[in-house]
Amino acid sequence: MRMYSLFIGLLLSLVCGLAGAQGTATWIWSPGDFEIWLSNRMQAQRVERDVAWPPFWRLYNHQPQVNFIRQVDLAAPEDIDIAVEGIHNVAIDGRFVHGDQRHVRVPAGKHTLNLQVYNAASPPAVFVQGRTIRSDASWSVGPRPGAPTAHAAHWNLAAPDTPPSGYRLPTREIPAVAVTRAEGAILVDFGRETTGFVKLKNLAGSGKIALYYGESKEEALSVEGAETLDRFTLADHRGDFVAPTSRAMRYVNIRFDGGIHIDDVALLYEYLPVAHRGTFKSSDDELNRIWDVAQRTLELNTREFFIDGVKRDHWVWSGDAVQTYLMNYYTFFDSDSVKRTTWALRGADPVDMHINTILDYSLYWFIGIRDYYQYTGDADFVKSVYPRMTTLMDFVLARRNANGMLEGLPGDWVFVDWADMPKDGELAVIQLLFARSLEAMADCAALAHDDAKAATYRQLAADLKAKIMAAFWDPRRQVFIHGRKDGRIDPLVTRHPNMFALMFGYLDDAQAAAVRRNVLTSDTVPKITTPYMRFYELAALAESGQQRYVTGQIKDYWGGMLRAGATCFWEQYDPKVEGVARYAMYGKPFGMSLCHAWGASPLYLLGKYYLGVKPTQPGYAAYVVEPDLGGLAWIDGKVPTPHGDIAVYADAKTIRVTPVAGQGVLRFTSASAPRSDGGTIRRIGERRYELALEGGKAVTVARTK
Structure with a gap:
């Protein structure tokens, strides 16, 4: 069965790869170049009020010179049209083409076509269109003639007049919901x-x-406290005026001199087109509203890249992104945004700092790539980014201490969470993430046919996990302790290492039960107040079958934000803080983001652990559907995959599934022998059953609870 699953996965990957290499022409560039350049342009736009605030970490640049290579075998001469971003030349079989460099005739026969492009301002890129010769993923790219090559990268820029340097998100006009006018002022609510x-x-x-922008009414009305604003001076203007910079808001407070008249106010909504494929409905109206608002939160933060929050940063953070990827797999399944964000975060070589300067964020980056492959089956992307995985991991390994563990060194930011806890020395949670990242590296190395490194990474992970259990597991209290500094154990118990160990499957049944009892459902261990770490805490609980408890936590935490007036989910929520004080963060009255990507985690939790859909082989070559009501009367929804959407309905008596291609299995519980309208049900344990799924054939199961 395993060999069959692997065969299906390889076949699906091959089909997808061939599909991506054929069809119409598209702009192509060297992998990572466009993404690095575009992220620099986007991230440099951050402001605090009227002060520019670019990222504080090192920004890399694209390669200024790239060779584009294609082997052709033509039955007849072919004319090709060439569009280029940069200065370029064309060579056929190593000989320059003289004269017109944008309209070239390629002779019949076998030839090597080479375009050399130089562009320091934006990524070197080409668009080639002929009868059979087209710029696409089948081209190779390298830094110079004769150098090692990689497959060309591309996105959806499929016209010669839409070059990469001109890329902009689309817009559409939306009206204001309410407009309140006063002398010299207009307050607009969208x-x-x-x-x-x-x-x-x-x-x-x-x-x-x-223009004073506000995610809340109070922020927009605070002329001195609004985080973002724009000021303009106009002379004898007539007609519509559009602010030149995209801003996040619900409200905008417009102040203007008496010599100005404004008829009306609208917004050119800026967005990345995404397919709303994932759905979720249930018997609980509040939970349905939570899913809808979470989807809106994710949609706004899905832009050129997955960003952390639309108001404040407009930066790409690795810890935020790795969660956003998982939410995306259960809503939009936009693999291109994952790839762009992954390249942007990594940058280029040489490596002289952690991603975003944060130690744990480097570790999440590796884990995110392994997750991407599991959900998409896109081996080509993993192979293309693998060289930069190895150089970053070399940097990480070189920073281990004498115990083979990681701790913050000068220049490192050990973040973990905003929680008030010690972050120096060897933290148990960091070592657990390190072990997981080594396992991710081993899997990706094997995929890249780097067998020696795969074996090395796997052994390092196994050795580290043994050290973690010896150093940080407290057998008396049956919990992970917080950390160790200078050889001295810190007996503090926090949720972070315990939930990661549970979620990663590093505990036996008795240890897992103890962690759930002594930490994750205990009121004596300090609570987590950010959606960022609640994501992992609730995922760990759901992973071990605690959906009924998780339902209450989602309704209490995310439902609490809705009851406080949220239209998107926030960076942080503490129900004990009320009124305008809840908007404060970072020492600023409106510093907190009210639309933060990590706040959308119910999308992932409800899709994976309630609808119960997850891939068990890369790219859904094999998958499981295991619905769990979590205390609800019924659930109904769809989960996107590379091969279509899996539809799931479940209540206490009935389960209906419409599967997709791949080796699917429905698993469920029933108090008595269940019946189905298709396939053969097999008993796998006490009250537990499974049914093989056939792609495209809906199945209904009758059961008792």
Whole structure:
């Protein structure tokens, strides 16, 4: 069965790879170049009020010179049209083509076509269109003639007049929900969190205009406290005026001189087109609303890249991104955004710092790539990014201490969470993430046919896990302790190492039960107040079958934000903080993000652990559907996969599944012998059954609870 699953996975990967290499022409570039360049452009746009605030970590640049290579075998001469971003030349079989470099005739026969492009301002890129010769993933790229090559990278820029350097997100106009006017002021409410360019319709006159943006009404009205603002001076303007910078807001407070008249206000909503494939409904209206608001939160933060929050940073953070990837697999299944974000985070070589300067964020980056392969089966991407995986892991390994563990060194930020806890020395949670990242490296090395490194990484992971249990597992209290510094154990118990060990499957049944009892469901261990770490805490509980408890936690925490007026989910939520004080963070009255990607984790939790859909072989070559009501009367939804959407309905008496291609299995419980309208049900344990699924054939199971 395992060999069959692997065969299906390889076949699906091959089919997908061939599909990506055929069809119409597209702009191509060297892997990572466009993503690095675009992320630099986006991240440098962050401001705090009227002060520019680019990232504080090292920014890499694209390669200024790239060779694009294609082997052709033509039955007849072929004319090709060439569009280029940069200075270029064309060579056929090593000989320059003289004359017109944008319209070239390639002779019949076998030839090597080479385009050399130089561009220091933006990534070297080419668009080639002929009858059979087209720029696509079948081209190779390298830094110079004769150097090692990789497959060309591309996205959805499929016209010669849409070059990479001109890429912009699309917009569409949306109206205001409410407009309140006063002398020299207009307060606009767009009804919910959004992002885009404010449009002042039929503006006439001369004078100064100031726009104060707010995720809350209080922020927009705070002229001195609003995190983002724009100021303009106009002279004898007539017609519509569009603010030149996209901002996040629900409200905008427009202040203007008496010599200016504004007829109306709208927004050019800026967005990345995504397919809303994942769905979830249940018998609980509040939970349904939570799913909808989580989807809106993720949609707003899915832009050129997965960003942390639309208002404040516009930066790409690895810890935020690795969670967003998982949420995406249960909603949009936008693999291109995952790939772009992965490249942008890594940057280029040489490596002289952790990603975002944060030790744990480097470790999440490796884990995110392994997750990507599991959900998509895209081996080509893993192979393309693997060289940069190895150089980053070399950097990480070189920073181990004498015990073979990681701790913060000068220049490192050990983040973990915003929680108030010691972060120096050897933290148990960091070592657990390190072990997981080594396992991810081993899997990716094997995929890249780097067998020696795969064996090395796997052994390092096994050795480290043994050290972790010896150093940090307290057999008396049956918990992981927090850490060790200078050889001295810190007996503090925090949720973080315990939930990761449970989620990663590093505990036996008795240890897992003890962690659930003594830590994750205990009121004596300090609570987590950010959605960031609640993601992992609730995933760990759901992973061990605690969905009924998780349902209550989701309704209490995310439902609490809804009851507080949230239209997207927040960076942090503490129910004990009320009123305008809940918007404060980082020592600023409106410093907290009210639309933060890591707040959308119910998308992942409800898709994976309630609808119960997850791949067991890369790219859903094999998968399981194991619905869990979690205390609800019924659940109904769809989970996207590379081969279509899996539809699931479940209540106490009935399960209906519409599967997709691949080796699917439905697993469920029943108090008595269940019946189905297709296939053969097999008993696998006490009250536990499974049924093989056939792609495209819906099946209904009758059961008793």
